[in-house]
Amino acid sequence: MRPDLAQLYDLHGLPRYTSYPTSSHFSASVRELDYQAWLKSFAGQQSASIYVHVPFCRSMCWYCGCHTSVTKRDEPIAIYAAGLRTEAYLVAEVVGQRQPISHIHFGGGTPTVMTAETFADLVGSLRYSFAVLPDAEIAVEIDPRMLSEPMAETLGYCGVNRASLGVQSFDPVVQRAINRLQSFGQTATSVDRLRRAGVGRINFDLLYGLPQQTVASCLDTVAKCLELHPDRISAFDYAHIPAFKKHQRKIDEFTPPDSVERYLQFETIAEALVDAGYVRVGIDHFALPHESLARARQEGRLKRNFQGYTDDCAGALIGLGASAIGRMQQGFVANAISAKDYLARIAEDRLATAKGYLLTEEDRFRAEIIERIMCDMAVDLSETSRRYGLDPKFAIIDRSRIDSLIADGVVVIENGRLSIVDGAEFLVRSVASAFDAHLPRCGAIHSRAV
Incomplete structure (x- = not known):
């Protein structure tokens, strides 16, 4: 240390260098016609990956930095999912063939905010529009507070084989400060449901630098995580940006910890995980030695994308949904940020391209x-x-x-x-x-x- x-x-x-250049350098100079040309030129060259963004939650966690909104109704989510199905079809139509897909990642927001039927229909549409490979990794981000048993069973039925569960912290004092009350029991139940449904690869996502968080509470959270034996654990630095994320202003009188305290919190997490047998991968991921991410690190195949570290070596990333970012061989392409603008473009049978970046x-x-x-x-x-x-x-x-x-x-x-x-x-x-x-x-x- x-x-x-x-x-x-x-x-x-x-x-954080999940891309280079970072998305702040994207501009409207990359248009829908550019994206169409990029898709056509890539068609069939090698496998691609898909990122699906679902910008809805049932409640707002005050620490959240994602593009998401709160809804209590299923109707807006179903309408949005219909837009995703249409976008997948439009992309496939431009490609002109059933593009092989090696990875699918559902992110959010909370992807499992969809009903089981809506999620199954969406996965079915992706399999219809693209050639999802038999050994493809299909991952979904999950809020353990809201994973029902029918939804867990649907995930298994749809071929989901990796789940990333948001944990952040098990300290109730920290949870109250960030408006995310989540018991250890809720998380354990979700893990059990997923494993019984055949979703065998489990990731936990933690945060450090949160309000009221201490080195001791970080260590206690890790100890509880280890009881559930996840395959991977990530530990991200909380970014407090109330000027851009207004809901973060609800965190009372919070001064972010200084760099030394953040360092001590993270290194406490890291040392505990390494002592428990996890391999340190990059700056913020940890994986069991047999896990694909640990093997990729050992073999020099580790990659970096918008979800963090990955062993995904696909030649392109297709982004579906509002604010989704894709990466083609020529550069990056990003969809319209708001769900309203995104759906308006899709309703016109247009790709939702809003900006991008042409690589030199x-x-x-x-x-x-x-x-x-x-x-x-x-x-x-x-x-x-x-x-x-x-x-x-x-x-x-x-x-x-x-x-x-x-x-x-x-x-x-x-x-x-x-x-x-x-x-x-x-x-x-x-x-x-x-x-x-x-x-x-x-x-x-x-x-x-x-």
Whole structure:
């Protein structure tokens, strides 16, 4: 553990690098016609993945940073699901053939807010429009407070084989502060229902840096999680942005913990999981040694996408739904953000493309460097530069940051290979940012943004 480094480097405001460039650089210059051309050029080349966004919940958790809204009625959700089915058909029509699909991920919001019948109809439409491979991973995000037994059975029937359960914290004091009361018993019941239904791969999502959260409560939450033996556990840093997410203003008198406290909370979680036999994957994921994510890390196949770390090596990502982002070989494409605008476009038999980004060759070069740093904690700058026909000196945008990181014992560069030293992995985003040509520079090496 290096709490001394946590005092020097504040990661607040740095990208999480789930894409490069980040979505803040997307613009309306990428249009529906561009997306159609990209889809046609990719058709049949290799397998693709699908991300399905469901922007509805039954209640609002005050910490939430997702594009979602609260509804108590089933009708708006059913109408939206009909839009998803239509969009899938429209995309397939543009592709011109049943595109092979290796991964499907339902995110939200709360995807299981759909009725069992609506969810089954949606999966059926995806299988009709695309060639979902027999060994495809089909994953769904779940709120354990609202998973009924019929819905769990439907997930198994539809071929869902991975479930990510939102846990955040089992501390009731923290739960009250963020408006998400969720007992251990509710979570255990959901896990049991999923496993009995054949959904055997279980992920838990945790947060640290929450209101009222302490190192001790983080450790207690991990201990409870371990009783349920999930295959993967992620631990994300809570982003308090009330200026953009107005519901976060309901969190009373909250001052985010400083970088040292956040570091201690996370490292407590990390050490407990490693001691329990989990493999540390990247900066915030942990997996059992036999798990596909751990194997991908060991074999150098780990990837980074909008859901975090993945072993998904598909050649394209098709985004379905409001605010969904896709990635094609030419660049990124994003749908209209609001469900109303999204459905209006789909009702006109149009793709819901609102913005995107056309990648340059330099973007691809920097994206590869940043992804390897984020996934492997190392990158061979000389080899990567050689393949792109570039001078390795061109790779580093912020030389002063790299020099500072070297001087502080965070990274070493030997024979053109950059590596992050053991114990400093939590600063990987600071290392990656030195290669980001799109990141605004404030002139500070040791950011003190909080």
